[in-house]
Amino acid sequence: MDGIEARAKDFIENERQFHLGFLPTEQSNPKTRDMDRTFSASTAAGVRQLLSVDRDIVPMARRVLASPPFHALTEAVFNALASGGRVVFSGCGSTGRLSILLEAMWRRALMDLADERPERYRTLAPLQNQVHSIMTGGDYAMVKSVESFEDYEVFGRRQVVDMGIGAGDVLVGITEGGETSSVIGTVEAAAERGAAVFLLFNNPAEILAARLERCRRVLENPRVTVLDLHCGPMAVAGSTRMQATTAEQLVAGAALEIALARLIENAGERWAALPDYAGAFEAVLEALVADGAVDAMAGHIEFEERLYRAEGLATYYADRAILDIFTDTTERTPTFMIPPFRKADDSASPPSWAFVKHVRLPASAAWEAALLRPPRCLTWTPADYCAMGAAEAVCANPPAIGPAELAKFAIGCETDASRLSPNGNAAVLVLLGSEAVGGAGARLRTAFDAVARPYQERRELVLGGEADPAAAYQVAVPPRPSPLNLMERLAAKLTLNTISTGTMVRMGRVAGNWMSHVAVSNKKLMDRSIRLVAELCGLDYETAAREIFAAVDELERTALPGTARVSPVQHVLAKRRLTVISG
Structure with a gap:
């Protein structure tokens, strides 16, 4: 043999x-079985077909958000934060990036509270450092997948130990399929160390328990509270970065937001929890299929398709939306087999079709500004990997995923000649609706005008906010202010997922669905x-x-x-x- x-x-x-x-x-998913043909005939019709699957999230959200396990989650999060404990979100791949995003949303909310209600912030300042994230592979995996790490439960266990999670803390494991080994490792280790533990997943619990031993073990663990967010197949088969992660962002984000609103209390509507999260999400979906929003997404899809077919490059510039964009663009590589992000010292690999840069800050400050904290990378040694039973190849040549390697992704606003392809190049300013208005919006546009000068094409994409007749490409979604601005971030995710998926469908990288x-x-x-x-x-x-x-x-x-x-x-x-x- x-x-x-x-x-x-x-x-x-x-x-x-x-x-x-x-x-x-x-x-x-039968709703999108002919999605490639739909997009080929009409990009706008393809956008509507793609978004139709997200409606399956709404009945699940109504069920889960009214359930005892969700109530237990919100109580545990509130109690941990109120008593000085930590809340840690754990994920891998798209759920790892979601975990990092949830931490950043929390930190941003406390920074906004300091600006808007300084008297309330003074008593709540310690909260800013009480929400954390564990990403399989560390923060490096935010921008480039670390191959095979998700297959090791022991890696997740080690990350829990390294973070010192224990009694008084809460760990929320998030795994789209419910079967990711590294996330299960974090869940079991945190439970053994005395933390309150929750597990969010998107397949029926009874199927997971019946067929997969590692799932049965954790689902039957009395120290783990499970939230089954099953809402059916994805719009693209197996692409759990889409509806599964959207559902998890809605449920985990709602729990975090409800806890923060209780901690702040009596600070006005801007800092109150939403009365109906499922209803608010349904309103976001309605706004996204309005003619103006569909036309904006379809127009941007066709713009990127034209650029990529000519072997050109798109470079997104952002401030508050930078992690939202990183999440979407990083996941395009394993999903559609396009070149991953390239490090600054790598001139041999092909450049990524799309890249992300901070619109205001140089490379020396951009990563900390994006994460709203110093990067949290893995620095395990060959001896560490061998002690954990990693494959011989990993022990002999551990992946270079430490902070110095992350810094090689040049996401600062400096000019990068590698993004100026002679075949075509474009700079795209991406703004959340809340930062596109007033003085903040004007300052960001001025910064963009300066950094975008070397590019052949320049455009702006606004994610959410009240419709602005002057905006060429705005996906307008009426704002629903809340402590984490959760609905705005969900609208941004849905828009970016739709644009990137639609572009790849039109590029021929999806067959059917x-x-x-x-x-x-x-x-x-x-x-x-x-x-x-x-x-x-x-x-x-x-x-x-x-x-x-x-x-x-x-x-x-x-x-x-x-x-x-x-x-x-x-x-x-x-x-x-x-x-x-x-x-």
Whole structure:
């Protein structure tokens, strides 16, 4: 048996806990089965079809937000914060980026309170450092996925120990599928150390418990309170960065916001919790499918498509929206197999199609301004990895994911010649609706005018806010002020997800509603690639697995420095000369 056959056989027989096709989040949504054809015929119609799936979140939200587990979550968060404890959100991939975003939203809210109600802030200032996040792979993974880390429960356990989580703290584990090993590791370690622990996920609990041992173990743990946010398949099969993470942002954000409103109390409507979070979210969805919002998103999709087809580059500039954009743009790489962000000292790799920069601050200050705290990166040694039982390759050559490596992503406002492709280049100012108005908006536009001068094209995209007739591309959503401005951030997420997904659909990187250019960077994505080849080629799982493992081996052996990576799925399809037809 050759090496390829042996690896395929091992995955088929010994990694059944990562065969996940039975999960609803991994399945095709009938609402978007012909999404590629819809977008090809009409971008606006594709936008509406894509957003139709988000309506499935509303009934789930009404159920969960009225449930005893959600009440227990809000009480635990409030009690921990009121008594000086910490609230820690833990996630991996898109939920890890959500965890970092929730921490930043909390910190921003306290900074805003200091500006708007200084007398209340003086008594609440310590709260600013009581909400934290754990991202599998550390903050480095905010901008570039760390391959295979999610497969290790022990890595999550170590991050809990490193943070010193224990009695008096709350840990909220967030995993879209409910089965991410590293997140489960954080949940179990925090429970063992005496913290109050909650787990949010988006597949039916009974299915997870019946089929996956690691899930059954944590779901049956009496020290863990579970919140099942199941709301059906994703708009793009398996793309849990979409509806699953949106649902988690709504529920986790509501719990955090309700607790903050109780802590502030009697500071006016701006600092009060919303009376109906599910209803407020439904109103956001209604605003996003209004003609003006759809036209703005469709116009921006076609703009980016034109740029990328010419092998041009888009560079987003932002201030308060910078983490929202990072979350969306980072996730485009594993979902659609496009080049990841490139470090400043890397001139060999192809540049990312899109990049993100701070509109006002230089590189030396940009990361701390984006995170609203110093970066929190992993600095584990080879001995640490070996002690945790990591693969030999990881022990021998640990990934470079420390703070110095994160700093190599040049997100400051300095001119970056690598973003000025002669094939086309554009600077895009992205503003939240709340920062686009008044003096703040004027200052940001002035800063953008200065940094955007070298670019061939310049444009502005406003996410939310009251409709402004002067705005060329505004996705208007009537504001609902609240302590974390949660609805504004959800509107921003939905808009960015729609634009990036719609662009990739029109670029041919989605077949029907399947991510046909998926990367293979962990066991979950390996399984997804195998299932996709099986479906598109009419193969059984075992044969498709052998095809994918052979493709991975061939692509690794023949890869040339400085060239874009090819999806193993596309490699198999090309070798079989298969034309993918959606439907």
